[in-house]
Amino acid sequence: MKIYAIGDVHGELGLLEEMMAEIMSEIREEDRIIFLGDYIDRGPKSFETIEFLIDLQMKHKDTIYLLGNHEEMLLNAIERGKFHDIMLWQENGGFVTVENYQKLGYLKNMDFHHEFPMAHFLFLKSLRLFYESANYIFVHAGVLNNSMTPGIDQLNEMDPDIFLWTRAEFYANPHGMWGKKIIYGHTPRKIPEVLEWSIGIDTGAALKDGGTLTCVVLPEERFIQKHK
Numbered sequence: 001m002k003i004y005a006i007g008d009v010h011g012e013l014g015l016l017e018e019m020m021a022e023i024m025s026e027i028r029e030e031d032r033i034i035f036l037g038d039y040i041d042r043g044p045k046s047f048e049t050i051e052f053l054i055d056l057q058m059k060h061k062d063t064i065y066l067l068g069n070h071e072e073m074l075l076n077a078i079e080r081g082k083f084h085d086i087m088l089w090q091e092n093g094g095f096v097t098v099e100n101y102q103k104l105g106y107l108k109n110m111d112f113h114h115e116f117p118m119a120h121f122l123f124l125k126s127l128r129l130f131y132e133s134a135n136y137i138f139v140h141a142g143v144l145n146n147s148m149t150p151g152i153d154q155l156n157e158m159d160p161d162i163f164l165w166t167r168a169e170f171y172a173n174p175h176g177m178w179g180k181k182i183i184y185g186h187t188p189r190k191i192p193e194v195l196e197w198s199i200g201i202d203t204g205a206a207l208k209d210g211g212t213l214t215c216v217v218l219p220e221e222r223f224i225q226k227h228k
Contacts, residue, residue: 002031003218005138007185008068009035010206011043011097015213015226016052022224023215024060033060034131036185037068037140037164041093042206047100050120067127068140069164069186070094075124078112086112093206129163130155136218137178139163141186142170145178171200183216192216192223 004023009016023033039053040046057063073089074097090098101107107115131138132155143155144162162170167187181197188204192214203212203225215224 002028002220003034003133003136004031004215004224005034005036005183005201005218006215007036007201007203007213008038008188008205009043009049009213010038010070010093011040011046011049011100012205012211012213012228013043013045013048013052015205015211015228016049018226019213019215019224020052020056022226027060029062031062032133033063034138034183035063035065036138036183036201037066037127038070038185038202039065039068040074041070041089041097044096045100046097047104047106047117047120050123054119054123064131064138065123065127066131066138066140067124067129067164071124071127072160072164078116078121078124081113086110129160132180135180137180137182139182139184142166142184143178143182144169145173171198183218194221 004027006019035053039049053065070093073092074094076085077089098107106117109115137143141164142162143158144166171187181199183199183201185200185202187200188202188207189200190203192203193200199216199221201214201216203214205211205213211228213226217224
């Protein structure tokens with residue numbers, strides 16, 4: 001079985017469509033697709049990206065979607081509806097997403113609780129914090145080693161903010177004691193960062209000066225990339 005892990009999309013539907021066209025041309029029924037979160041914000045087509053991802057799960061059943069920090073911020077805006085939550089999300093790329101939804105007839109009154117599409121809300125609520133396979137841990141931002149024998153129990157007890165927001169605490173320190181390679185996004189780089197214990201595949205899809213969407217195919221560690 002192969003695993004196709006895809007980094008941060010950030011509303012770049014065109015790159016996602018190109019990526020999935022190539023993946024679907026070679027993927028087998030027993031293979032797995034894992035998205036690492038941050039499907040929305042910054043790029044121009046967050047609404048259409050979520051629609052695409054919902055539809056994809058109908059075409060390839062073994063597809064797993066992780067929660068990113070941008071989805072968490074949007075969920076906070078929807079569920080709590082406080083000014084602080086809404087502004088935090090919008091200031092981190094959500095303004096573009098609001099404009100995208102408004103052009104399609106949603107959020108006209110900025111009432112996130114009542115005007116946000118229910119199918120999209122249910123999709124956001126279904127997202128996982130992490131996924132663990134026999135040889136890999138998949139997460140949006142990273143994990144931290146809090147004991148000498150880390151494992152699934154520690155993952156289940158970990159502060160969700162670590163999965164969604166951590167940066168240098170994670171990628172600047174060795175994490176080989178997990179015994180599994182960690183596949184993550186969140187921290188954009190020009191090229192994927194491949195280390196003995198981790199692979200970072202956020203290559204800045206929404207960057208205006210030549211963003212790139214990256215997929216790593218495991219276990220061969222082959223990269224599929226789509227560029228603006």
